[in-house]
Amino acid sequence: TQLLEQSPQFLSIQEGENLTVYCNSSSVFSSLQWYRQEPGEGPVLLVTVVTGGEVKKLKRLTFQFGDARKDSSLHITAAQTGDTGLYLCAGALDTGNQFYFGTGTSLTVIP
Amino acid sequence: DTGVSQDPRHKITKRGQNVTFRCDPISEHNRLYWYRQTLGQGPEFLTYFQNEAQLEKSRLLSDRFSAERPKGSFSTLEIQRTEQGDSAMYLCASSSSSGGDTGELFFGEGSRLTVL
Numbered sequence: 001t002q003l004l005e006q007s008p009q010f011l012s013i014q015e016g017e018n019l020t021v022y023c024n025s026s027s028v029f030s031s032l033q034w035y036r037q038e039p040g041e042g043p044v045l046l047v048t049v050v051t052g053g054e055v056k057k058l059k060r061l062t063f064q065f066g067d068a069r070k071d072s073s074l075h076i077t078a079a080q081t082g083d084t085g086l087y088l089c090a091g092a093l094d095t096g097n098q099f100y101f102g103t104g105t106s107l108t109v110i111p
Numbered sequence: 112d113t114g115v116s117q118d119p120r121h122k123i124t125k126r127g128q129n130v131t132f133r134c135d136p137i138s139e140h141n142r143l144y145w146y147r148q149t150l151g152q153g154p155e156f157l158t159y160f161q162n163e164a165q166l167e168k169s170r171l172l173s174d175r176f177s178a179e180r181p182k183g184s185f186s187t188l189e190i191q192r193t194e195q196g197d198s199a200m201y202l203c204a205s206s207s208s209s210g211g212d213t214g215e216l217f218f219g220e221g222s223r224l225t226v227l
Contacts, residue, residue, distance in 0.1 A: 002153065009151075033215075042115070042202055042218025043154070088153050090216070098144065098167055099216060101153035 003027055004089055004102035012108045013079055021074045021105045023089035030094045032065055032072050035101075037086040043101075046074075079109045113137060115219035117203050123225045124193055131189045132222040136205030143186050144216065145178055146202040154202055160186060161208065193226045200224075 004025045013019055023032070031050045035043035047056050049065035049072065056063045062075040072089055089102040116135045124130050136143050141162050146154035157176065158168045162183040175193075180186040190197055200221040206214040 002155075004153075006153070035216075040220065042204070042220055043216070044218070045215045048215070086151065090153075098156055098159045100156055101146070104151060104153040106151055 002103050003100040004091055006087075006089060006102040006105045008105060009103065010106050010108075012110065015081060015109055015111050016078050019076050019079060019107070021076075021087055021107075023072045023074075023102050025070050025091065027091070027093060028069050029091035030069075031092045032069070033090045033092075033099065034063055034072070034074055035088040035090060037088060043086075043088055076107075079107075081109045081111050083107060084109050115203055115205055115217050117201075117219035117222045119222055120220065121223045121225075123227065125227050126195060127192055129189065129191045130193055130224060131187055132201050132203075132224075134186045134188070134203030134205075134219060136185070136203070137207075137217055138184075140205035140207045140217070141183065142206045142208055142214070143180055144204045144206075145186070145188050146204065148200045148202055148221070157188070157201075190224075193224075195226045198224055198226045 007022045033048045034046045037043040047063045052067045052069045054065045060077045064073050087105045090099040092099050118133045143160045145157040148154040156169050157172055158178045159166055160180040163180050175191045178188045200223050202221045204216040204218045206216050
């Protein structure tokens with residue numbers, strides 16, 4: 001079993017709709033990152049959150065770190081076709097520097 | 112190009128053969144990671160180096176897998192006696208410890224392994 005579970009695993013929505021992706025764990029993380037990956041490429045960092053309860057906004061994307069630093073969410077407003085991709089959360093445990101990735105959410109935005 | 116580069120990009124091999132992948136990280140990055148990823152899933156942590164020291168190795172990694180970073184620059188990942196279950200994308204990432212524990216991981220494009 002993976003340390004971080006994401007839901008939903010697959011998401012297909014119409015352009016203009018809103019969506020939320022969840023990243024959950026029973027472990028506490030010193031920091032949590034969100035990445036987006038397109039086919040044939042490596043993941044690319046979107047944001048890093050480090051403080052429990054922290055909210056960060058990146059244009060139409062809103063990221064939240066849970067108060068207990070065990071979970072996170074990514075909300076996309078008015079999705080565009082360019083948002084299509086695999087969204088990954090990744091957490092760093094307090095005990096080490098390695099990042100553990102979530103199970104991934106594959107998003108398809110239909111024009 | 113100063114990004115992370117991986118070689119080869121694609122490798123097809125027969126079961127039982129050995130394969131080796133190379134990763135050249137961003138030159139000023141002292142941390143290097145190897146991950147394995149199957150289609151539509153998140154990357155699975157394999158191992159992590161800080162400079163030339165291998166600081167952590169996943170318990171999921173069998174003894175057929177070995178990684179080195181001899182001079183603290185490029186790294187190699189070798190898989191011995193490959194099995195069909197080894198078929199996956201092998202991703203390398205690097206980061207700088209000056210970013211602390213929140214340092215961004217910069218990924219290469221991966222090496223796709225197919226074991227027949």
